[in-house]
Amino acid sequence: MPYVTATICFPGVQGSNQCATVDHMQLDTGSVGVRVLGSALGSTLAARLPTQTGATDDPTGNASIAECAVFGSGYTWGSIKRADVTIGGKTAGNMPLQVIADGQYSTPSDCQSRGVYNLGSATALGANGVIGIGPAQRDFPAAAQTVLPSAYYYCTSATSCANTRVPLDTQVMNPVADFTSDNNGTIIRLPALPAGGQASVTGELVFGIGTQKNNAMPSQPNILALDQYGYFSTTYKGNTFSSAIDSGSNANIFADYTVPFSGHWYVPATTLSLSAILTGVDKAAPSVNVPFSLANGWNLMANQYAAYDSLGSPSAGMFIWGLPFFFGRSVYTAINNVMIGKQPGPFIAF
Structure with missing residues (x-):
């Protein structure tokens, strides 16, 4: 598979202790969005990245959003965080991404049954993450209007996550679409x-x-x-x-x-x-x-x-x-x- 290197930083902050440069990120035209293993980010940065909230069906509006992303080979599960992502000198600023296997929330049963094989390690995934540059801007546009099975969740505790709709601006996105130029x-x-x-x-x-x-x-x-x-x-x-x-x-x-x-x-x-x-x-x-x-x-x-x-x-x-x-x-x-x-x-x- 093709690989690229990405630097992932706390939004708006550039510094060695606020960033992780992650190699062996799979370059994927068959999916959309940045997904990175928590282990590749390091536990400190993975925990520090701002949590994405704002799920449509979350009555509080403050619960963390997590995602089950299903691929042909299995699934990735993890929290949605926000970060600056730099690839080859281009930066997508403060964009939602998935931190795979960050250990924040238990994997929902419908995610396990639909995805079958857990891709939550470098060995299973064959990479440290995925750079999805498919033809869409967001990974599940339909999830803005409809509760999709095994897609987005809002999580009120470590063991309780519920399926939800999510607005487009909270969804994992194509990093190229977030560039300020050369973004088509x-x-x-x-x-x-x-x-x-x-x-x-x-x-x-x-x-x-x-x-x-x-x-x-x-x-x-x-x-x-x-x-x-x-x-x-x-x-x-x-x-x-x-x-x-x-x-x-x-x-x-x-x-x-x-x-x-x-x-x-x-x-x-x-x-x-x-x-x-x-x-x-x-x-x-x-x-x-x-x-x-x-x-x-x-x-x-x-x-x-x-x-x-x-x-x-x-x-x-x-x-x-x-x-x-x-x-x-x-x-x-x-x-x-x-x-x-x-x-x-x-x-x-x-």
Whole structure:
């Protein structure tokens, strides 16, 4: 998975005893918001960060807000705090974030049952936190109007947390949307890989689209307009799936029962050359044919590399274009409610 480093500080204060620089933060276009392990912040700073309050259904208005964030691999549980977050010289000021496994409140049963696997450690998460730079500004906009299951809670004691609605300005947010400039989206640039993968890869995370010389859109981009959930459609071997582009998944995840699989991975006898058609929600825009390779996952894993462009995992649900999609491309993620040239966000371009 791709990693970046972030510096997280008490709001408005810059100083070594008021900040923590956290490396191995997973860069994730498939989620929204900053989530950091309490252990990576350190217990002192994690406890000092201001607590987010103001849940809509909290009768006092003063109870702490906590969140259960459910991912494909499990869930993170922890308090919502406010902090300044700096990534690559850009700072999102006084923004809500999740402090994972901070030990403040017991995990609600509905969070455990829905999320199943607790990602509350660096070993389980595979990172010290998550930088979610998906196409939305807030992680659960619907939670402002509706009590969603296993999402936001207000906590009146260490053992009592209740599901709640939360206003948008109290929700975990995309840090890029909180920047004062270059805040309409991101570009991830990763080099192409040799067959069989590579031990490590260095790429670029660029803030803003069309705001600086280094983030201009290509002259003839492939553009996929997204729905309110950040989805488009993929047609593969005659079947159409809801789809997303997700740098936080280490494989392309899709269903093809003509290909043998073992455990987490597809295991074809030889590397397959495949293709699929990607279509955005703007049906007047052209679809895009995308070729991709599928290799034997266990053979790839035997070399213990960090990066593979032909890794695939079976799933009966969505078609997820994971990290393999990014290699050899510049992938643009435009946030909702922005206009880039004549193209409204949210969209993906490459």
